[in-house]
Amino acid sequence: xxxxxxxxxxxxxxxxxxxxxxxxxxxxxxxxxxxxxxxxxxxxxxxxxxxxxxxxxxxxxxxxxxxxxxxxxxxxxxxxxxxxxxxxxxxxxxxxxxxxxxxxxxxxxxxxxxxxxxxxxxxxxxxxxxxxxxxxxxxxxxxxxxxxxxxxxxxxxxxxxxxxxxxxxxxxxxxxxxxxxxxxxxxxxxxxxxxxxxxxxxxxxxxxxxxxxxxxxxxxxxxxxxxxxxxxxxxxxxxxxxxxxxxxxxxx
Amino acid sequence: xxxxxxxxxxxxxxxxxxxxxxxxxxxxxxxxxxxxxxxxxxxxxxxxxxxxxxxxxxxxxxxxxxxxxxxxxxxxxxxxxxxxxxxxxxxxxxxxxxxxxxxxxxxxxxxxxxxxxxxxxxxxxxxxxxxxxxxxxxxxxxxxxxxxxxxxxxxxxxxxxxxxxxxxxxxxxxxxxxxxxxxxxxxxxxxxxxxxxxxxxxxxxxxxxxxxxxxxxxxxxxxxxxxxxxxxxxxxxxxxxxxxxxxxxxxxxxxxxxxxxxxxxxxxxxxxxxxxxxxxxxxxxxxxxxxxxxxxxxxxxxxxxxxxxxxxxxxxxxxxxxxxxxxxxxxxxxxxxxxxxxxxxxxxxxxxxxxxxxxxxxxxxxxxxxxxxxxxxxxxxxxxxxxxxxx
Numbered sequence: 001x002x003x004x005x006x007x008x009x010x011x012x013x014x015x016x017x018x019x020x021x022x023x024x025x026x027x028x029x030x031x032x033x034x035x036x037x038x039x040x041x042x043x044x045x046x047x048x049x050x051x052x053x054x055x056x057x058x059x060x061x062x063x064x065x066x067x068x069x070x071x072x073x074x075x076x077x078x079x080x081x082x083x084x085x086x087x088x089x090x091x092x093x094x095x096x097x098x099x100x101x102x103x104x105x106x107x108x109x110x111x112x113x114x115x116x117x118x119x120x121x122x123x124x125x126x127x128x129x130x131x132x133x134x135x136x137x138x139x140x141x142x143x144x145x146x147x148x149x150x151x152x153x154x155x156x157x158x159x160x161x162x163x164x165x166x167x168x169x170x171x172x173x174x175x176x177x178x179x180x181x182x183x184x185x186x187x188x189x190x191x192x193x194x195x196x197x198x199x200x201x202x203x204x205x206x207x208x209x210x211x212x213x214x215x216x217x218x219x220x221x222x223x224x225x226x227x228x229x230x231x232x233x234x235x236x237x238x239x240x241x242x243x244x245x246x247x248x249x250x251x252x
Numbered sequence: 253x254x255x256x257x258x259x260x261x262x263x264x265x266x267x268x269x270x271x272x273x274x275x276x277x278x279x280x281x282x283x284x285x286x287x288x289x290x291x292x293x294x295x296x297x298x299x300x301x302x303x304x305x306x307x308x309x310x311x312x313x314x315x316x317x318x319x320x321x322x323x324x325x326x327x328x329x330x331x332x333x334x335x336x337x338x339x340x341x342x343x344x345x346x347x348x349x350x351x352x353x354x355x356x357x358x359x360x361x362x363x364x365x366x367x368x369x370x371x372x373x374x375x376x377x378x379x380x381x382x383x384x385x386x387x388x389x390x391x392x393x394x395x396x397x398x399x400x401x402x403x404x405x406x407x408x409x410x411x412x413x414x415x416x417x418x419x420x421x422x423x424x425x426x427x428x429x430x431x432x433x434x435x436x437x438x439x440x441x442x443x444x445x446x447x448x449x450x451x452x453x454x455x456x457x458x459x460x461x462x463x464x465x466x467x468x469x470x471x472x473x474x475x476x477x478x479x480x481x482x483x484x485x486x487x488x489x490x491x492x493x494x495x496x497x498x499x500x501x502x503x504x505x506x507x508x509x510x511x512x513x514x515x516x517x518x519x520x521x522x523x524x525x526x527x528x529x530x531x532x533x534x535x536x537x538x539x540x541x542x543x544x545x546x547x548x549x550x551x552x553x554x555x556x557x558x559x560x561x562x563x564x565x566x567x568x569x570x571x572x573x574x575x576x577x578x579x580x581x582x583x584x585x586x587x588x589x590x591x592x593x594x595x596x597x598x599x600x601x602x603x604x605x606x607x608x609x610x611x612x613x614x615x616x617x618x619x620x621x622x623x624x625x626x627x628x629x630x631x632x633x634x635x636x637x638x639x640x641x642x643x
Contacts, residue, residue, distance in 0.1 A: 025445040027452060027462065029438030118435045120451060193447040 022194035260288025266589030335628025337596020338635035360597030425587025432589030468589030494638035496522025531555035540627035
């Protein structure tokens with residue numbers, strides 16, 4: 001009797017509603033399209049992610065390595081219920097965000113990789129994936145971790161995430177944080193933007209081809225840069241301030 | 253009093269720099285020395301505001317002198333808040349004009365990103381009145397916001413005008429490779445689109461994110477020499493022809509009319525008088541736009557426009573490159589960045605670049621006269637410099 005081992009290796013994918021594309025204007029006046037990409041486009045993303053594995057700055061090396069593995073895992077049917085959103089400016093890849101559904105009530109954020117810095121592109125991408133989890137997939141909450149101080153400032157501090165330290169996150173087994181529906185609703189007016197439907201020509205341009213980023217992050221000239229990025233005094237100060245306030249509230 | 257000329261200029265990129273403070277100052281200084289074609293100076297002044305507090309370093313003058321092997325030249329650090337740079341240039345001018353020294357190096361440097369944004373904001377706020385302002389939590393963005401609100405009510409300035417200054421200067425920085433911000437912005441993206449409030453949130457209403465300059469590290473340097481030395485070196489003859497400096501009340505609330513900036517007015521008037529020029533004689537200007545409202549207010553106080561009409565001139569494009577009096581064509585503090593102690597020297601660097609005709613894409617055609625305004629405190633210590641090309 002023969003066994004189709006591939007069938008055993010492949011996860012059974014849960015049905016997930018697709019993400020409805022949207023677009024928004026950046027401070028530069030450029031329009032960025034956020035859309036879901038599927039398996040057929042993953043090879044186009046991989047070639048733009050790979051160079052960032054060698055950028056030892058702001059944790060690009062770590063995040064790009066993991067994103068590469070996640071995308072490859074998705075492409076080769078070795079990742080359970082993953083989705084990928086791409087942000088494109090005039091066809092050019094500006095950011096990739098991904099996550100997965102743990103169960104119909106729980107989402108898990110994987111990564112936010114900005115290929116173009118500034119202009120809140122990464123922040124817009126993160127907001128879009130939270131929107132996907134909460135509004136489209138109907139998750140009650142999303143488990144999140146940050147692997148860089150910049151991410152910590154953007155997610156944990158700006159969204160005022162709740163601690164779920166008893167739950168190890170799938171990324172490295174570190175303590176999780178959570179965005180609940182309530183927190184998302186509170187952040188919605190300030191942090192979540194975008195317009196639908198996307199004008200057909202804008203969407204067509206994005207779908208036509210995923211163009212390489214014109215100004216991607218590059219390796220730091222100064223070897224100290226990688227070390228220095230490991231400590232972000234602003235995030236440290238802000239979170240310390242918040243925890244002090246929480247302690248005060250608890251004791252009151 | 254002898255005439256004083258600029259023989260050399262240097263600058264570092266303004267951004268988050270990973271190098272020690274003294275190295276930043278030394279790099280800019282080496283560029284200026286190389287530009288002048290000299291290896292020795294009689295005196296050097298290093299302008300800086302925050303090193304003792306932010307970088308845990310004092311006595312920058314001697315540190316830079318040794319770093320550059322300029323020993324045994326005289327050296328001193330000068331701290332005068334955000335106007336440290338121009339104050340140090342004034343000291344350099346006095347040294348040469350008096351005949352005490354022939355060659356003076358003036359460097360400005362700051363490494364503000366050593367600390368977090370909260371500490372950086374706090375260290376700049378230490379220039380406010382300790383009992384009347386600081387203890388109540390007043391910061392410079394808060395001061396500028398209150399000033400902007402009053403200006404809007406009194407003169408009809410709107411958030412659109414503020415945003416126009418931001419767009420003008422940040423986009424001007426795209427023509428300056430040394431500038432911190434290398435990202436263009438549009439009014440649509442930061443003001444008019446449904447996403448504008450997220451792209452450009454209020455930081456201290458009515459001021460938004462893009463109304464404020466970035467927190468930067470950086471250094472700039474300038475070499476001041478006597479006329480004989482300038483002729484000997486064969487560099488373009490650019491004379492520091494006018495200097496004015498004035499102070500105002502430490503606490504802003506003590507001012508008779510808080511929308512007036514009398515120290516700016518007085519410093520500019522004194523500089524005009526010393527140089528024998530009038531506002532309409534100035535070809536290009538560097539104003540201290542730490543916040544967008546300041547460029548509008550200062551453009552009036554230095555006499556380019558009548559009081560309350562700076563925003564109208566802005567609307568007409570009179571302050572843009574190609575306009576009647578181009579302001580901050582290298583990005584200003586808003587686009588180039590604002591390492592506080594370096595700013596006054598960087599403004600002089602930009603004007604000298606313009607008067608030499610080296611401004612490339614941002615060059616003001618035929619510029620022969622230029623003005624800088626370095627605004628310390630919240631307008632309580634202001635230095636105005638006027639440069640003239642003579643050859």
